[in-house]
Amino acid sequence: MKYFFIATTLLVSATLRATAQTAKPEDTEFYTPVPAVVSPGKSSSDAPSDAIVLFGGKNLDEWVLVNDSTATKKWLVSGGAITVDKKAGDIQTKRKFTDFQLHIEYRIPADIEGSGQARGNSGIFLAALPWGAGGYELQVLDNYNNKTYTNGQAGSMYKQSPPLMNACRKPGEWNTYDVVWAAPRFNEDGTVKTPARVTAIHNGVLVQNNYELKGDTPYIGAPKYRKHGAAPIKLQSHGDPSKPISYRNIWVRSL
Template identity: 30%
Template sequence: MKFSIIGLFCVVFFCSWEREAQKKTASHSVSLNNLSEFNPTTSNWKLARAVRFSPSTDENSFEPGKGIVLNLPAKPDTGHLFTKMHHGDIEVEFDFTIAKKSNSGVYFQGRYEVQIYDSWGVKTPAFYDCGGIYQRWDKNRTSKNGFEGKAPAQNASKAPGEWQHFKIVFRAPRFDKNGEKTENARFVKVLLNGVVIHENVEVTGPTRSAAFEDERPLGPLMFQGDHGPVAIRHIRYTLL
């Protein structure tokens, strides 16, 4: 009888733990019916139901609505888009489309950038091409101010105006009880349009133009808004 009670307790405890673990790792789709899941935005961020970027000219158009968040920067409104959600380890997926020669990026914890760029036709991609992990920057370095950065393993970009897809697994930096960093941030895997372009890439600190210069266990997801037109849809994340 004692064994049965203990066994039953263990089963109940395990099931409760499993349910809690499933809650913590449940995938979440960011609603783009409004911008309520983001911090207050500048006017360059708009909601749309359709977006059209020309693959050959600077022409673009959109239909107001919902389901897509669109960045059309115009000074002085060139602010970034920050989620209210703050994350540590995370898996993120989203679709994006960009205008010809446009430039944006997604920053994990507002600090570590994977580049969004019109790299259509580039034969040998660099760190600043689409899917590249952007370089770090130190104006006080005696040699080159820019350092590190990682080019995608291959160019998997589509033409401007076409919808593309990112899937990114990010591991946050680790800290001890005194707040000292014990492990660097790491991009575990980055896929662009279904092609693996990075695996296990360490990032020793915030990349250039990060929103924050420090490093912490948690931070928001950030989409860059000060460079060029970009549209994003179907944002989904899983906190790992």
């Protein structure tokens, strides 16, 4: 048996050497499918050629008020930015999305007041739903020097996953989110086929690393899933007493 093992080992080694000698680089090369050509923006903030620009600094044509989709007056557009109007309520995209890459920038006012959750509070709902917690919220808040519960600070998937790092810029400066969202899929009976996943980069720092969501992001209670399809992206008007925050340079690429 010992000699058989040695002989077998020598045979395998010889075969591998022979294969290595006859193998060619092109054996492991392929040329299809050919990736589509996308022209990147001139900077990381600029939309690539295949992106849908949701807000480019001029108007809110891609958005509606959640409470009144026919309203012509929405949030304030000024200086290339949109500013939250707590009286008007949340806004959401007219279009619905499933999987996507999202770029969005926000600014906490330099003279922000308040503390905890009442300090520049807003949120980006990666899929807005008309029931329960209202969807899946990526938190927007001033946490440059402001303590709160960690799964409710900026960069968190609200009440589920705290950010890996606190990468907040100080109030008055623009912050950037780059997000990859994979929407959940459901079976016919409403059970979860594949859960939602999110990767988020905050000001160039990874804060959510392919996180698998347990469901929606409620303020009270445990997260849960409810069957849905494509959904709008929503920006939250939190309604706290602090000065309102602003957004700019919003674009999305369907994946």
